[in-house]
C-alpha cells in the first residue's frame with residue numbers, strides 16, 4: 001500500500017530508477033538508499049537490478065514503513081534496514097557500489113558532513129546520486145503538476161535547507177570532494193542533484 005503523502009509521486013520513482021540504471025549501468029553490488037523514507041526509490045531500483053539494498057533512515061518510523069513496502073513488493077534482492085544518520089554512517093570505507101539519496105539532503109543537520117560520509121563509504125569506482133527532483137524521464141505534464149510539491153509543503157512548516165543551482169555548487173565546494181558535479185533534471189533548469197564519482 002502506498003502512503004498518502006507519497007502517492008502523488010508514485011509514477012516518478014520507477015522513472016528515476018530507470019534513469020539511474022541507464023546512466024550508470026550499476027545493476028549489482030551494494031546500494032544504499034539514504035533518507036529512504038518509505039523506501040520507494042530503493043524498491044524501484046531493486047526491481048530492475050540485482051543490487052543488494054540497504055534502506056537507511058534516521059527515523060525508525062520511516063524504516064518500519066520501508067520494511068512493510070519492501071515486503072509488499074515481493075523483491076528477490078537481499079535487503080537490509082539500517083537506522084543511521086547520514087553524518088555518521090555505520091559502514092566501512094569503500095562499502096557501497098552505489099548511493100542514492102532523494103529528497104533527504106535538504107533536511108540534514110550538516111550537509112557538508114553528510115556528503116563527505118557518502119563519499120567515504122563509496123568504493124573506488126562507485127557513484128552517488130544525491131539531491132532531489134523528478135528525474136529527467138518524467139514527462140512535462142507530470143513535472144508541471146508535481147515540481148516543487150514537497151519543497152513548498154516543507155517550507156510552509158519551516159523545515160529544510162533547500163539548496164539548488166548555485167547554492168548546491170557552493171555546498172559542493174565546501175565538501176572539498178573530487179569527482180563531483182551538480183546536475184539538473186531538465187536542460188536550462190536549476191541543478192537539484194549532486195553526482196559523485198569516486
Ligand SMILES: C[S@@+](CC[C@H](N)C(=O)[O-])C[C@H]1O[C@@H](n2cnc3c(N)ncnc32)[C@H](O)[C@@H]1O
Pocket residue numbers: 006034035036037038039040041056057058059062084085086087101102103104107108109150
Ligand atoms: C522527504 S523524505 C524522502 C524519502 C524518499 N527518499 C523519497 O524520495 O520519497 C526525507 C527522508 O530523509 C530522512 N532524513 C532526514 N534527515 C536525515 C539524516 N540526517 N540521516 C538520515 N536520514 C535522514 C527523513 O527521516 C525522511 O524519511
